[in-house]
Amino acid sequence: MNTLNSKGKILIGEEVRVTAARMLEALRREDYIVEVATGSDEFIAKTRELVPDLAIIDFVMPQLQGLNVLKLLQKEVHCSKTGVILCLPRDLQLNQSTLTELGRVDLLLRPFDMRQLVEKVDSFFTRRRRAAAFGTVQEESTVVTEAYKPRLDVDSGRFSLWGTRGSTPTPGARFLRHGGNTSCLSVTYGQDKFIFDAGSGIRDLGLALLNQATRNLHLFITHTHWDHIQGFPFFAPAYAPGFEISIYGAEKFGKDLKSIFRGQLDREYFPVQMDDLNSSIRFRHLDENPIVVGDVKIWWEFAQHPGATVGYKIEAGGYTIAWVPDNEFMMGYTGSPIGITIDHPMVCPYRSMIDFLTGVDVLIHEAQYTNDEYPDKIGWGHSSVSNICLLAKFAGVRRWIITHHDPMHDDAFLESKLNMTRHILALIDHPCLVSHGYDGQTEHF
Ligand SMILES: [Zn+2]
Numbered sequence: 001m002n003t004l005n006s007k008g009k010i011l012i013g014e015e016v017r018v019t020a021a022r023m024l025e026a027l028r029r030e031d032y033i034v035e036v037a038t039g040s041d042e043f044i045a046k047t048r049e050l051v052p053d054l055a056i057i058d059f060v061m062p063q064l065q066g067l068n069v070l071k072l073l074q075k076e077v078h079c080s081k082t083g084v085i086l087c088l089p090r091d092l093q094l095n096q097s098t099l100t101e102l103g104r105v106d107l108l109l110r111p112f113d114m115r116q117l118v119e120k121v122d123s124f125f126t127r128r129r130r131a132a133a134f135g136t137v138q139e140e141s142t143v144v145t146e147a148y149k150p151r152l153d154v155d156s157g158r159f160s161l162w163g164t165r166g167s168t169p170t171p172g173a174r175f176l177r178h179g180g181n182t183s184c185l186s187v188t189y190g191q192d193k194f195i196f197d198a199g200s201g202i203r204d205l206g207l208a209l210l211n212q213a214t215r216n217l218h219l220f221i222t223h224t225h226w227d228h229i230q231g232f233p234f235f236a237p238a239y240a241p242g243f244e245i246s247i248y249g250a251e252k253f254g255k256d257l258k259s260i261f262r263g264q265l266d267r268e269y270f271p272v273q274m275d276d277l278n279s280s281i282r283f284r285h286l287d288e289n290p291i292v293v294g295d296v297k298i299w300w301e302f303a304q305h306p307g308a309t310v311g312y313k314i315e316a317g318g319y320t321i322a323w324v325p326d327n328e329f330m331m332g333y334t335g336s337p338i339g340i341t342i343d344h345p346m347v348c349p350y351r352s353m354i355d356f357l358t359g360v361d362v363l364i365h366e367a368q369y370t371n372d373e374y375p376d377k378i379g380w381g382h383s384s385v386s387n388i389c390l391l392a393k394f395a396g397v398r399r400w401i402i403t404h405h406d407p408m409h410d411d412a413f414l415e416s417k418l419n420m421t422r423h424i425l426a427l428i429d430h431p432c433l434v435s436h437g438y439d440g441q442t443e444h445f
C-alpha cells in the first residue's frame with residue numbers, strides 16, 4: 001500500500017498465526033499499513049523497520065510475553081510516540097504492580113471480533129489526529145490507576161455451531177477438524193435459547209442444556225430433510241419434564257410439521273414415540289410476522305431448495321445473524337462471477353433473499369459445491385462457491401461463515417476450497433471475512 005494513502009502504521013504482536021492473519025486482513029482492508037510479528041525478537045526488529053504509530057500486543061501468549069515486549073518497546077527511542085493496545089483475556093486478574101508497570105495503554109478485552117478491533121484502532125487514530133490538530137500531544141488513552149477486575153458473568157449473546165455437515169453425518173479421522181454432525185445452530189441471548197435445525201449436532205447441545213437453567217427452548221426448522229431433523233429423537237430435553245419446546249417451521253411442507261416429527265418417531269423407526277416424551281412440545285407455523293421472544297426477533301425468507309425451505313435472520317442486542325444452510329442461489333448458472341451485476345437476469349428471481357440478507361453482521365450460508373461439481377448437481381438445492389460469493393457481494397456481507405459442508409469434502413479438501421473461495425471473493429472485489437464453520441465453534445457478540 002502507498003504510505004501516503006494509509007491511515008497509519010500498525011505492528012501486531014500475536015503468536016497465533018490464524019488470529020494474526022485475521023487481524024492483519026481486517027486492518028489492511030481499512031487502509032492501515034500492518035505488519036505482524038509472532039515472537040519478541042521479530043517484534044523488536046520490526047519496530048525498527050516500520051516505526052509503527054500503534055502496536056497491538058497480545059498480553060498472555062507464552063512465547064511473546066506481552067509485558068516484556070511492551071517494556072522493550074517503551075525503551076526503543078524511535079518508538080517514543082508509538083501508542084499501545086494490549087489484548088487481555090476478559091477474566092484476567094492483574095495485580096497492582098503489573099498495572100503500574102503497564103503505564104498508559106489502551107485495553108482490548110478478549111474475545112473480540114474484528115469489528116471491535118477496527119473500532120478500537122479507528123478511535124486511537126481519531127484521538128491522535130484530534131490531539132495533533134489542537135497542537136497537543138495529550139492523549140485520552142486509558143490511564144491504568146486501579147486494579148482491573150472484570151466480571152466473569154458478563155451477560156452477552158453468543159452463537160454456537162453444533163453441526164456444520166450437510167446431507168449425512170461424516171464421522172472419521174479425515175473429518176475431525178470441521179466435524180461430522182449435521183446442521184444445528186444455537187443462539188443464546190440473556191435467558192432465551194434459540195435453536196436452528198435439529199441435525200445430529202443437536203444431540204450434544206441437548207446434553208449441555210440439561211445442566212443449564214433455561215427451560216424454554218425455541219427450535220426453528222428450515223425444512224424437514226433428514227440432515228435437519230434426524231437429531232431430534234436424541235435431543236435429551238425432549239425427554240425431560242419441565243422443558244417447554246416450541247418448534248417452528250413453514251406451513252407448506254406437504255404434511256404439517258407435527259406429523260413429520262411424529263412420523264420420525266414411528267415405531268417402525270424408533271423405540272420411543274412422540275406421546276412418550278415428557279417435555280411439553282408445541283408446533284407453530286411461521287406467518288408473515290417476525291417471531292418476537294423477549295428482546296430477540298426472528299424473521300424468515302424462502303430459500304431455493306426442494307420443498308418449502310426457509311432461511312432465518314436473528315436480531316439480538318443489535319447484532320444480526322443469518323442462518324441459510326440450504327439455498328441454491330442463481331440455480332443453473334455455471335458461468336464466471338466476474339462482471340455479473342445485481343441486474344443480471346439470473347439474479348433477479350433472488351432479490352428478496354438478497355434484501356433479506358443485506359446488513360447482517362454475520363451470514364452463515366452454504367456453498368456446498370465447487371464449480372467443477374456444480375454442473376452435475378443443478379436442482380439439488382445447493383450452490384456453487386462462486387454463486388454464493390456473488391450473493392455475499394450483492395448483500396454487502398462483511399463476515400461469512402460457510403456451513404453445510406459436503407460429506408465428500410474432508411478437512412484437507414475444505415482447506416483448499418476455502419482458499420479458492422477467498423480467491424474468488426478477491427476477483428469480484430468483495431474481500432469479506434470468510435471462514436469454514438466447524439462443530440463446536442462458539443462466538444460472543
Ligand atoms: Zn441440508
Ligand SMILES: [Zn+2]
Binds near residue numbers: 223225381
Ligand atoms: Zn435439504
